[in-house]
Amino acid sequence: MKTMSLSVETEPSLERTADAETLQEMRPIPRISIQAFCESEDVADVLRKTGQDRRLSKAHFGVRTGGIEDATEFYRATSTPNLLILETHDEPGRLMQALEALAEVCEPSTKVVIIGHYNDVSLYRDLMRAGVSEYLIAPVSLTDVITVISDLFVDPAAEPLGRTIAFVGAKGGVGSSMIAHNVSWAMSELLESQVMIADLDLPFGTANINFDQDPPQGIAEAVYSPNRIDEVYLDRLLADCSQHLSLLAAPSSLERTYDFDAEAFSPVIETAQRTVPNVVLDVPHGWTNWIQTTLARADEIVITAMPDLANLRNAKNLIDTLKKLRPNDPAPRLIINQAGIPKKPEISVSEFCDPLGLTPLAVIPFDPQLFGKAANSGRPLAQINPKHPISQTINTIASTLARRRGTASGGKESPLAWLLKGLGRKSK
Known part of the structure; x- marks a missing residue:
């Protein structure tokens, strides 16, 4: 018989982990x-x-x-x-x-x-x-x-790729960016894990304000120079917020319009994944080709919403659409923010979550003094009041999102594994 001139796998894999957790951790092809x-x-x-x-x-x-x-x-x-x-x-x-x-x-x-x-x-x-x-x-x-x-x-x-965690608001003004930035800080400080924030809201991004940074360059230079993107070039564009936290800031300028194709941010995100283990994507509220692509490819998605009817409708649309785009991934996470605003009618947490089929990752109460002081001083909540219940909630969110899953040892074996084991015993 003539031998096939095909590539040979010298050590055929005998174990196939078939659980959803392993699939979620798998690197892109x-x-x-x-x-x-x-x-x-x-x-x-x-x-x-x-x-x-x-x-x-x-x-x-x-x-x-x-x-x-x-x-x-x-x-x-x-x-x-x-x-x-x-x-x-x-x-x-x-x-x-x-x-x-x-x-x-x-x-x-x-x-x-x-x-x-x-x-x-x-x-x-x-x-x-x-x-x-x-x-x-x-x-x-x-x-x-x-x-x-x-x-x-x-x-x-090869070194494992960094995980991407995309934060997006169900509606403008719900505080998605504020939560994304504070969760990033908590991940970097409490877990001593390298984290990069990519502020994708080029005209109105607030990450530079929230971390009191004014870098001369940022994500715009990366997006408009896709052929130059590599780890070295990206490192030059980063602003250091702390020992373990770096920022790819948005220009927050209206000097130009920002119309991108679906793949515009892909080279930046892929390069960032080769640089740090955790990449937090601060995605603006909207629905464009590039936002859809970015969310569809993220390892984890966190939707922030306020408990009112417009947010419920938008969150429902987002979750249903993302489930179709990501049929083999878990549903997005949900954070309810600014709950309990005085004199404002709102939907209860249970009534809000039941149509979505989700249990919220966290419910953050309305606290204008804490959030306002943090925003105006350019400091994270944990630095303003580390013992505040909201700061502790942010820490819990960070721990949940940054958990490191080990390789599963109880996965399914390949269909012929039992035969090969028997063959091994006979050959001894």
Whole structure:
């Protein structure tokens, strides 16, 4: 039999963590091309959903109907992608023959993953020797597929990317920026963790005021110079707010208009993720292409709202839309701010949260003196009054958002793991 000229995974992964927490922590897949050929609608549906997942937003993912023979015919006239995923119902002997024909048209750099319907250790070993990167047994889950792709194309030795936490207000003036900045401070001080704030409200951003900073450069220079963006250039644009907190400030100027395409902020955010473990995105209230893209790709989203009808409507729209954009991620977090304003009719917390289907991460009472003093002095709440209940609430929010999840040890094993373990015992 002719050996397939495909990339070989020397140490096939035996354990697949399939829980939602592991999926949320998974790093984005790089800009690769992926093509899948499916014989069953169930597998095709899983792969279509995989291609729509935010972790594969950079990848080009296509799903076609057909098996290995169809893929072979298709690639006689065109080059193969970075990754080829093939579902097959073929029995082992016929499968190996079909792969020999595929090897004739498959480029050496292409990795191949087979989704089969035979749980056979001999077949698994034959596929590995033939150069197949991984063999999955149907039915497969979205997490199984993303994990395999990540194992093949994300360098395990690379430094973990920083997590992005996006704060956005359900309505203007609800205090989303103030909470974002104070939570960032708490994360950096209490947890001694490096945090970067990116103020994305270029015309009206307040992060520079809230931290008493007046940097000559900031996020505008980064956005308008995407080809120059790297860790060194970004570091020059940062203002140090404390030992562990840095700020990518907005110009807060109306000298120009700020109209951006959907990907305008992506190079800045991706570079920031390579620099610090926690990137807080202060997203302005609005709905543009770039805001939608930024929120859809964030690791965590925090919506701040006041307990009134307009905020409830907007929060409901935001949550429903983000669930559609991020079907494989947890729902956004909710913070109710400025609760209990004197003489102002408001919706109770339970009545506000029931239509949203969420339990609030925190309910912060109205306290104009504390917040006003902090804003006017350019200092965080914790510096104004560290023992105030609101300061303690901010600390709790920070601890919840910055928790570090370890690698799961109780995840599911790959379909053939039990067979391989048995084979290992026999060979001793």
